[in-house]
Amino acid sequence: MTSTPLPTLLSILQVFLNLLIFLALAPLFDGIVRRVTARVQNRQGPPLVQSLYDILKLLGKENIDSTGILPFRLAPLIAFASMLCVIAILPMAGRATALTQYADAISLVYLLTLGGVAVLLGAFASKNIYALIGASREMTTMIMVEPILFMILLLGVLKTGSLDLGAVIYGTPMAAFGLPGVVMIVVSLFGLQAFVARQPFDMAEAEQELLGGPFIEYSGPNYALFKYYMMLKQMFYAYLPIAMFVPLLGTGFYLADLALQLALTALVFLLIGLLSATHPRYRIDQAIRYFGVLFLIALGAIAVAVVL
């Protein structure tokens, strides 16, 4: 039996700090995307905090239950909760939280999947054809995209021989990743829009054709939870490659590292905004082929990393 070190007060604070950062910034980052999109389309665009206003407003709106069964009501809770767990275990700026020692990289991936499952559960429970079409596309995207995300993490696993999240994300200096690292950066850039479910890969929601897909029957606080979940997830996916591939400053100041990481994440959101404003949506079959190629490239990088 090994005893786990008792969590320090600081690492417990870290959990709350993580949650605070994500809950506060995710809507702002979403605001960046909306603003960039607006500018590209020659519009003024909403204020940066508009997404937060939206959520607050929705929380007070009428909650309409179209099915009366448990899964419909449970789904938004599970989705939001699973994302909070992911954030709580995430080591930000190199510091493990009190909960990081309880979940490894595999647990992280499965927790992310749980959020997706909840969205699907809600969609299937909705009794709405559009929701089902959206769910079908969402799941298809998930099957193809989640392994790509995992392979990015896997690079860290191979270098450090550990699945501990701290080691996986921060355990390898940039240079030691070598060629596979460069390939993975390219892959994560090309996969970015899919990770955050933005155009050209927003087939599941596809406002214009599916009217929001899985979320069509949700309203009020339930919809607010789902929206918040999507924003948090988006921020997580934008943050992860930064944490993984941009080395920490090494000044020893946690806040400096954190600020740099968040500034870079904001830049990533600029990119997301630009890309989604300038790209039309793919059809699901085209997207599958695109992901297939991306998957093979990532797998190739892993193979190279194993051999080298």
Next chain:
Amino acid sequence: MDQSIYQSLQTGIGLLLGCAVITPWLSGKRQWAGALNFLATLAAGLVFSGLAIQVLNGNSAPASFDLHLGGLAIPLLIDGFSAVFIVLISLVAAVTAFYCIGYMEMDHYRHYSLRSFHFCYPVFIAGMIALVTVDDLSTGFTIAWQMMTLASFFLIRFDHKDPVIVRSANKYLILMELAWAAVLAAGLMIPGCGWGTPLHQIADQLGMLDTGLRTLMLALVLLGFGMKAGMFPLGQLWLPDAHSVAPSPISALLSGVMLKTGIYGMIRTLFWMTPESMPARELQYWGLAVALIGVVTLFIGTSQSLKQVDAKRLNAYSSIGQIGYIILAIGAARFYLGPDAALHTLALLAILGAFLHVLNHAIFKSLLFLCVGSVQYTTGTKDLDKLGGLFALMPVTAIIAGIAAIAVSGVPAFSGFTSKWAIVASTLLSGKAAGIFVIFGVVALVTSAMTLATYVKLYGMTFTSVGVEWNEKNNVHEVSKAMLAPKAILAAVCLLQGFFPWLFVALFGRVLATSEGTLSQALGTPAVFDTLAQSYSGIRFLGSAGTPVAFSLPLVMVAMLLVAGLVALWLRRAGGAEERSAPVWLCGYQTLNNANRYLSSHIFDAFKKFMKWTGGNVRA
């Protein structure tokens, strides 16, 4: 003690065979006969469990025992490894027997006599128990295999008025006899071995053969057991057909436990029949070959399962996929037990994954078949294109099916999670020492997303979404308590497996301590076994530096999710929003006409086309 366990074994088998003789005479009173069948299975199960507990509590592996049956000598061996399979078979058999009492009263089966059913059921169970206790590949093996195969053949073709079912059953019989022939041929062809030669002697003889012949012999045995387990491409030949046409409780037994006898055989072959004198490199090649087959099996099986619209076929294909995980883990463990001692701890993690997945899959897959059976019982169909919206009508079954579905998908803290975690982690952590396994691990992970998609579909299209027919009919309702109770028991076991994996790690420790052979020698030592640090919260796997490198802590995850869920609940209420229910508006008629629905066969359409090359396609 050694004598008494074999006495108990004979008592238990005697009970089952006695029941097989008596019950058919009562079959006029269908429920009485069913109850008697259940009581006999339960009594025998208790006897078996008693002897298994005795074995697992022992200090070392029990001695083997020669059973003299007329002129035949059958070597028997019950070590810790057999004991676990015995308990598993007893548990699922007893629970299923109870379920049968109600299930066989289904309208469709009313006009069938239960005489042959009640003869075959106990014989089938006895055959499976015998198969995991005989210690040869000839006499005892033949008796056990034939009892199991012939009895299950008649159980599968129970609904014999349908020619499709009879054809599926016949195919099953032919392939199982071929599998038997392959194993028997190997058992008799090895020089110096004949009828009734125990395994350790076979292993010694194999050691003296030249490589070519030895490879052929091992390949024959693995082929036979692999065919039973559902290994690609042999499983596809019989498994989906046989499992989908049998009565649901029988499907539960076939998928839940019978396939595991194939796994049992494969593990015995790879770890007990491989002589000490065999070159390590040759053994590693076997490991690699088996792991490769496992990876192909899990990927192809699951992607075929995704395409099915028949709920039972979907479960059957998914069984192939899940068995693939187990085969992968067995192969990986065999490979890691090579000269590189650093990999030995990974072998422990891999074989632990296989062991856990055998136990977990047995429970959740039986449960899934029983749930589909209940749905079929009340609605009369297992076609996902027709089902839907049953959550409101049969809530208990729906919740139990939900537990099984998230367990098979490997959602954190539920039972499939820790076993898949162990299997995937053991492949990924091998790193450069066994690079190909890292790729296998990635494939396994992709596949677990497909499993998830499969079960989201099964669950969504059965219990949630909308059904057309039963909006009009009002005779669809929850099944009786007698059919819910067995499912509730299995669901409880399933949750237990998910939340407390350390219990099963401790059990695995006992298995290693009470068995002989390569596994116990290499992995049972404290130096290796202590790399699995267990506690109430779960399992940690320690790396070479003594720090945990992979961990699965279900209870912590549940706690985290619960707290986060409460936060979400608070947030939902924080705005003080009013609640109202209103039906979905889709320009009318959605719930009245099947043509207005989005059907199960439409779901994942693009992905199914993308995966067309994996076969198992269903014509729309």
